[in-house]
Amino acid sequence: MKITAVEPILLRGAGTYGSTASGDEASDNGDWQVLVRVATDAGLTGWADIETLAPAAVAVIAGQGMAVLGFKTLGELLIGENPLDVERLWDKLYVGSAYYGRRGLAMQCLSAIDNCLWSIRAQAAGCSLAHLLGGRRRDRITAYASTLFRETPEGMTAAARGYIDKGFRAVKFGWGVFGEDPGRDRELVAAAREALGPDRHLLVDPGWYPAGWKKPGPMRSRREAIALCEWLAEYDVGWIEDFIHPENFDEYAHVRLHSAVPIAAGEQVATYWEFERFIRQGCVDVIQPDLSRCGGISVAKRVAELAEREGIDLVPHSWLTHLLTGYSLQLIATLPRARFVEFNVSQSALTKGITRTSLKIEADGTVLIPDAVSIGVDVDEDFVRAHRVN
Numbered sequence: 001m002k003i004t005a006v007e008p009i010l011l012r013g014a015g016t017y018g019s020t021a022s023g024d025e026a027s028d029n030g031d032w033q034v035l036v037r038v039a040t041d042a043g044l045t046g047w048a049d050i051e052t053l054a055p056a057a058v059a060v061i062a063g064q065g066m067a068v069l070g071f072k073t074l075g076e077l078l079i080g081e082n083p084l085d086v087e088r089l090w091d092k093l094y095v096g097s098a099y100y101g102r103r104g105l106a107m108q109c110l111s112a113i114d115n116c117l118w119s120i121r122a123q124a125a126g127c128s129l130a131h132l133l134g135g136r137r138r139d140r141i142t143a144y145a146s147t148l149f150r151e152t153p154e155g156m157t158a159a160a161r162g163y164i165d166k167g168f169r170a171v172k173f174g175w176g177v178f179g180e181d182p183g184r185d186r187e188l189v190a191a192a193r194e195a196l197g198p199d200r201h202l203l204v205d206p207g208w209y210p211a212g213w214k215k216p217g218p219m220r221s222r223r224e225a226i227a228l229c230e231w232l233a234e235y236d237v238g239w240i241e242d243f244i245h246p247e248n249f250d251e252y253a254h255v256r257l258h259s260a261v262p263i264a265a266g267e268q269v270a271t272y273w274e275f276e277r278f279i280r281q282g283c284v285d286v287i288q289p290d291l292s293r294c295g296g297i298s299v300a301k302r303v304a305e306l307a308e309r310e311g312i313d314l315v316p317h318s319w320l321t322h323l324l325t326g327y328s329l330q331l332i333a334t335l336p337r338a339r340f341v342e343f344n345v346s347q348s349a350l351t352k353g354i355t356r357t358s359l360k361i362e363a364d365g366t367v368l369i370p371d372a373v374s375i376g377v378d379v380d381e382d383f384v385r386a387h388r389v390n
């Protein structure tokens with residue numbers, strides 16, 4: 001089998017990223033989205049999504065490469081290759097883009113391609129991705145509703161009640177106005193805990209941008225980070241997420257030693273080498289590789305093995321379309337110990353429209369893990385054609 005095309009597909013929508021003052025739903029990035037489609041001469045195709053600077057991803061995948069290794073575009077490195085050689089091709093893409101890549105945009109594009117190749121491998125084997133990765137240990141997983149902080153305690157209460165009505169047993173509030181006003185932060189968390197009651201999980205993602213997401217400001221000091229963990233512990237928060245500068249591994253390790261609340265992070269981490277440093281340095285209780293950023297399934301499956309050896313939990317970060325959720329669910333199916341799947345309840349019209357398969361919350365707050373060829377989540381190609389701009 002040979003790869004015949006690696007196609008970045010650029011979509012434009014009318015949505016904006018934001019939270020509300022009321023309980024109305026927040027929204028993820030709905031203005032641009034890029035998908036990757038890898039095609040083969042055997043008629044098998046893989047699809048994946050990426051959260052990145054979408055128009056630039058087109059150049060990284062299918063633009064004009066240069067003559068020397070390290071300056072190649074990802075597509076030209078793959079045409080004619082056997083898609084079943086997934087991990088050899090990961091190495092080829094990494095080296096081929098190393099001068100401008102290694103992290104960020106190029107690694108995000110590499111991640112999507114890697115996921116496409118794993119999908120093709122599963123299709124060629126006629127099995128689910130979970131079966132290819134080692135087998136299914138579970139058929140369902142508790143979902144947490146993943147959304148943005150609302151701007152008022154009343155909005156938090158209404159939002160939390162809405163997720164309870166939909167069947168969720170766990171909710172994560174993140175970003176939005178959190179960090180702008182410490183007094184209000186506490187009121188928002190208190191309202192969420194009150195509405196969720198003592199038996200449902202409340203997770204908090206304060207964001208690591210200084211002073212909220214709208215304006216630049218100083219980072220939290222170590223003392224401020226520890227103080228944040230201390231007051232969140234009063235509300236029985238299940239984890240505090242990604243709230244320290246992503247390059248500052250020492251601070252993660254220090255704060256974790258002083259926090260009664262488990263520390264979750266890893267959505268900013270990429271490549272196995274970096275995950276190994278992050279985990280071995282004792283930075284987290286819950287590692288959160290994002291399959292569209294970390295280097296794809298090839299990296300995430302090795303991170304899962306490391307997490308098991310180190311006795312920490314792994315919950316993939318997945319706040320994008322249900323394609324990414326679909327890949328995440330297949331990895332979760334294989335984990336010896338699994339806690340949650342992140343379920344993006346704040347999808348814009350653009351991110352929601354990309355998949356035809358709807359993943360639903362069951363009465364017990366779980367999502368069924370598809371047991372179908374590849375990931376069991378299909379792209380709505382009519383929707384994609386209608387929103388495509390390249």
Ligand SMILES: [Mg+2]
Pocket residue numbers: 174205241242267
């Ligand atoms: Mg996060």
